Amino acid sequence: MNMRHEEIQRLLHIYLDGMLNEAHRAEVESHLRICENCRRELDYLQVVMRGIETYPLLETPPNFAEDVISTLQTVSQNRYALELIATLLEVPKFLFTTIVTNLKEMAKYYYLSIVLGIRRTKQSLAFGLSSARDNLKENFSNIINTDASTC
């Protein structure tokens, strides 16, 4: 397998990472023996790698782990306190909700009573008017019938 020059230069990165398979590694190494450009490329990459690897590591700030644990404990204590407050707040909330619900129910009851009352009154008025009209009709027809019989 004869690889292209650009392909070899791409593989040099993986070669330096030690992650090339046996066949590719052999191909890269045989190419390096004959190619001055790729050897220079490899030199540059090795300097870059050394630069990366020597990037200094910082020490963690003192008591870092303890600070995290203490923050966690504070958060959890605050959560318990909040839960307690929430529980205590439940009592007035319950009372308030009950009163409001009851008030709402009462208001609904009275509202319905009034509306129904008005409707009933209207109905009875309407009923009264229609029965009065029927009575009049009946009386009128009686009068006509009586007059006709007397004639």
Next chain:
Amino acid sequence: MECNDAQLVDKSQKGDMEAFRMLIKRHEKSVYNLAYRMLKNVEDAKDAAQEIFLKVFASLNSFRGESSFATWLYRIATNECINRLKRPKFLSLEELRREYENEEKPIEPPQLIDASPLPEELAEQREIQQLVHKAMDELPDHYRLVITLRYLQGLPYDEIAEALGLPVGTVKTYLFRAKNILKTKLQRFVDQTFLLERKV
């Protein structure tokens, strides 16, 4: 006998704070350094690292052990760092002044931190290394992230891919491009130095 990560996670899930403290101790340096590489500021790095471990604790029960604890931790850590990088940063007047001064300065090879006399070759090596470090700081965030995970945390390609939720091929491409950027900057510096030496 010292517990491994899985055992410490198991204990922490049951509320053992001492186990969680040991877990933090084991990974604090890599998380702190990852945050420092990404955020380039000691205070921000400390703050982010604390936040990362608080998030780890909060979501510890969702960890099922499908990946290693370290990979899972790096996923949370990288997400936290990326989110922080997206946030608008408000600089103090002093920081603004420093940034302005840095912008005004011409780009030049960094000065040696250690001023004690060194053999010439060693000094040159140090100078080149510091140039690479500076170039690393200037890399785009996603390239800096993969470089950090691969060469400073020592994660293999597949674990980086898993931590970042990227295909392995993309990780390789990012590494290739990142190293090419570093190499180009290095080449430019070496060529310039070479030209200067020839002029002298």
